[in-house]
Structure formats: C-alpha cells, structure tokens
Amino acid sequence: MPTLVIVGAQWGDEAKGKMIDVLGGQANLVVRYAGGNNAGHTVITGGKTYKFQLIPAGILHPNTVAVIGSGMVVCPEGLLDELERTQSQKSDLGTLKISSAAHVVFPYHRMLDALEEEARGENKIGTTSRGIGPAYQDKVARTGIRMGEFVEPAIFERRFAEVLAYKNRLLEMFGSKPLEFAPTFERYLKYAERLKPFVEDTEILAQDAVAAGHRVLFEGAQGTYLDLDSGTYPYVTSSHPVAGGACLGTGVGPRDINNVLGVCKAYTTRVGSGPFPTELDDEIGARIREQGQEYGTVTGRGRRCGWLDLVALRHSARLNSLSGLVVTRLDVLQGIGRLKVATGYRVDGNPVRTLPANVWDLAKVQAEYEELEGWDEDLRPCRKFEDLPSSVRHYLAFIEEYTKTPVAIVSIGPDRDETIIVRPDLIWG
Ligand code: IMP
Numbered sequence: 001m002p003t004l005v006i007v008g009a010q011w012g013d014e015a016k017g018k019m020i021d022v023l024g025g026q027a028n029l030v031v032r033y034a035g036g037n038n039a040g041h042t043v044i045t046g047g048k049t050y051k052f053q054l055i056p057a058g059i060l061h062p063n064t065v066a067v068i069g070s071g072m073v074v075c076p077e078g079l080l081d082e083l084e085r086t087q088s089q090k091s092d093l094g095t096l097k098i099s100s101a102a103h104v105v106f107p108y109h110r111m112l113d114a115l116e117e118e119a120r121g122e123n124k125i126g127t128t129s130r131g132i133g134p135a136y137q138d139k140v141a142r143t144g145i146r147m148g149e150f151v152e153p154a155i156f157e158r159r160f161a162e163v164l165a166y167k168n169r170l171l172e173m174f175g176s177k178p179l180e181f182a183p184t185f186e187r188y189l190k191y192a193e194r195l196k197p198f199v200e201d202t203e204i205l206a207q208d209a210v211a212a213g214h215r216v217l218f219e220g221a222q223g224t225y226l227d228l229d230s231g232t233y234p235y236v237t238s239s240h241p242v243a244g245g246a247c248l249g250t251g252v253g254p255r256d257i258n259n260v261l262g263v264c265k266a267y268t269t270r271v272g273s274g275p276f277p278t279e280l281d282d283e284i285g286a287r288i289r290e291q292g293q294e295y296g297t298v299t300g301r302g303r304r305c306g307w308l309d310l311v312a313l314r315h316s317a318r319l320n321s322l323s324g325l326v327v328t329r330l331d332v333l334q335g336i337g338r339l340k341v342a343t344g345y346r347v348d349g350n351p352v353r354t355l356p357a358n359v360w361d362l363a364k365v366q367a368e369y370e371e372l373e374g375w376d377e378d379l380r381p382c383r384k385f386e387d388l389p390s391s392v393r394h395y396l397a398f399i400e401e402y403t404k405t406p407v408a409i410v411s412i413g414p415d416r417d418e419t420i421i422v423r424p425d426l427i428w429g
Pocket of ligand 1: 011133223226
C-alpha cells in the first residue's frame with residue numbers, strides 16, 4: 001500500500017513544503033489534512049519560488065491531483081488569490097479538488113481571532129490572525145459552513161443569514177461593529193461561484209485511490225507540538241497536525257496508512273507564545289535566525305530559535321508512529337561551532353522522561369545537553385550521503401540512536417535538488 005504521511009515533527013516550519021514537492025511528483029494524489037492559511041509552504045524549484053498556504057504543494061506536478069481535505073478550513077479569497085498567483089507562475093499545474101466537508105473561513109472569524117487575542121491580554125497565543133481558531137470553534141459548535149453548503153447559493157444564503165446574526169451578537173459584545181449581511185453575502189457568493197467547479201466529495205476520491213493501489217501522500221501542516229490535543233496546549237493551533245490527523249482530515253482509515261515521515265529541522269524553532277525548553281536567547285539563536293532566514297512566511301515574525309530537542313523529537317516519533325525522519329536545514333548550522341542537543345529534562349531538579357503534558361510544568365523544564373562536533377563545510381553541493389562531512393553523519397547517527405528512528409531523507413538547501421534520499425524503502429514501502 002503506497003501511502004505516506006508527511007508530518008511536522010516539531011513546532012511547524014520544518015520545511016515540509018519542499019518535501020511535499022519532492023515526493024508529490026511521485027504521488028498520484030496529494031491530500032492536505034489540516035489547518036488553513038495559517039500555514040506557509042515555500043517551494044523553490046527551477047529558479048522560481050512558489051508560496052502556498054492552502055493549496056497542497058503537490059499541485060506543481062502536472063499529473064498529480066492536489067486535494068484540500070475535509071480537515072481543513074478555507075479562506076475563499078486567499079485560495080483564489082493563491083490559485084491565480086500559482087497559475088501565473090506555471091501553466092501546467094496538477095488538478096485541484098476541494099473537499100465538500102472542509103469549512104469556510106469568513107471575515108467574522110478573522111475579526112474574532114483579533115478580538116479574542118486582545119481579550120487574552122498577557123496570555124496571548126500569538127495566533128497568525130487568519131481566523132483559524134474561530135473557524136474551528138464553529139466546526140466543533142456545529143455552526144460552521146462547509147464548502148458543500150457554500151457553493152449551493154440557496155443553502156449558503158440561509159446558513160449565512162442564520163450564522164451571521166449570531167456572530168454579530170458576539171462582535172457587538174466585544175464592542176465591535178457588526179457585519180452587514182448583503183455586501184458580505186454578495187462578495188462571498190462570487191467567490192463560491194468561482195470555487196464550485198473544484199468542490200466534491202474527496203473522501204471517496206482518496207478511498208478509491210488507496211483501494212486502487214495508487215500512491216497517496218497525506219500532507220500535514222503546522223507541527224506535532226501545535227496539535228490541539230498532543231501539543232503544548234493552550235499555545236497550539238486548533239486542528240490536528242499529528243499523523244493521526246491524516247485519517248480525521250481525509251476520510252481514510254488508519255489501516256490504510258503505510259509510512260509516516262516526520263520532518264524536523266536540525267535545530268528547533270517556534271513562532272508565537274508558549275514554552276520552548278531549548279530556546280537560545282543569545283547571539284547563537286540570532287545567528288541561526290539570520291543564517292536560516294527564520295522569519296514567518298505568513299506573518300513575517302522572527303521565529304524563536306534553539307538547539308535540537310531530542311527529548312521532544314523522541315516523543316514526537318512515538319506520537320506519530322514515525323517510520324523515518326526527514327532532517328532538514330542542516331546547511332543552516334554551518335560554522336556555528338560545537339552543537340548542543342537536548343537529551344534530558346529536569347523539572348524542579350527531578351528528571352522527567354518526556355515532555356510534560358501540562359504546559360506550566362513544561363515552562364519549568366531545564367534541558368540537559370550533549371555537545372556534538374559542528375561543521376564548517378558548505379553542505380549544499382553534497383548529493384550522496386557519503387559526500388556529507390563525518391561530523392554531519394555523526395550528528396544524524398546520534399539523532400537516529402536517541403529517537404530510535406532511522407533518517408530517511410536529508411535536506412541540505414532549499415532547492416529540490418538539495419535533497420539526499422538515504423532510505424528509499426521508507427518512502428513508498
Ligand atoms: P493559529 O493557528 O493562527 O490559531 O495560531 C496558533 C499558534 O500556532 C500560534 O502560536 C501560531 O504562531 C502557530 N502556528 C500556526 N500556524 C503555524 C505554522 O504554519 N507554522 C508555525 N507556527 C504556526
């Protein structure tokens with residue numbers, strides 16, 4: 001069964017977009033299973049830079065069907081802009097499909113995202129302000145409007161009138177101006193007309209592809225520790241980035257998932273608030289940020305940078321039942337000197353086995369480190385595992401040993417070609 005999940009193994013931004021582009025070309029179907037335009041996937045290929053927020057990066061391959069899965073929340077305006085931009089950059093794109101069960105993000109979601117953040121005062125989550133949390137809140141509250149309803153004008157009108165009346169009461173409660181029904185509805189009706197040709201029951205599409213033995217890639221967004229249940233709650237997103245989310249957000253059952261590759265950086269970053277045990281609040285952190293150009297694709301915010309946290313990565317390997325790791329951005333650590341990796345945690349002086357589930361305990365964690373040799377060589381010309389300096393190979397072996405997970409792929413630069421496949425057997429099986 002050639003099915004593969006690509007999951008972010010840390011706090012997001014692990015360079016999944018590049019891996020989905022590299023492997024998407026080998027897949028018949030690429031289905032993204034979570035999140036919305038809070039994600040930003042960058043793909044650099046053929047001298048061009050593509051930026052995706054909603055469309056699966058697999059769309060760059062003409063024979064691939066790229067699906068926006070049922071676990072996603074979709075901003076129609078953002079999606080149409082992204083589609084137009086990508087079409088203007090490349091004429092022979094794959095086919096786009098949108099799940100009729102994906103939820104629609106409306107302006108009141110974005111307004112409420114900002115108002116809720118303000119109300120949190122000092123305990124801000126640091127959201128991307130794209131209305132993602134409020135859109136998922138509506139899904140859970142069963143007031144959300146799904147794509148299938150959105151593209152049927154009579155149903156959309158009735159549902160939108162009913163939901164907007166409720167949302168306006170909320171907006172007024174926050175002291176904000178209510179939204180007028182007619183202009184908002186008219187604007188969104190036009191978006192719906194344009195999106196209608198792409199909308200269908202994609203659960204069946206994915207199930208049929210699996211049954212036919214086609215290669216199906218499940219594209220994750222964000223990362224494991226931003227997962228609503230398994231992440232560093234409440235500093236998380238509102239969906240399920242973990243590998244299990246691939247089933248929830250696409251309509252394919254767990255026995256139909258074969259391999260799971262966890263993408264991790266050779267160090268750690270996170271954006272937004274929340275504890276981060278290996279954070280480097282010094283010139284090494286600043287240097288990693290500059291060398292790696294660690295600034296958010298969606299918000300432009302500087303990312304918080306730190307050493308590789310193997311305690312968190314080992315837990316992530318188990319949470320996601322990883323078959324293998326994809327270690328990215330090794331090139332960024334060039335010339336940093338000796339490298340530290342966290343191999344233990346202590347809370348109040350006592351050793352703890354893994355990431356405490358309670359975020360307030362996580363905030364008290366003192367990470368313990370091992371030091372490994374760094375490298376000064378430029379890794380970007382390397383094309384085979386054997387081309388990598390021995391210090392890099394040792395760094396990778398240390399990760400494998402600690403996490404009990406083999407390294408399947410190594411990425412040593414942003415370009416498609418700057419990728420070394422170490423274990424092809426761990427990709428499609
Ligand atoms: P939201 O998803 O906009 O609600 O933001 C919730 C948290 O998840 C914030 O800390 C964001 O910075 C973080 N977040 C959301 N999307 C991403 C992503 O694609 N990469 C990294 N962090 C993200």
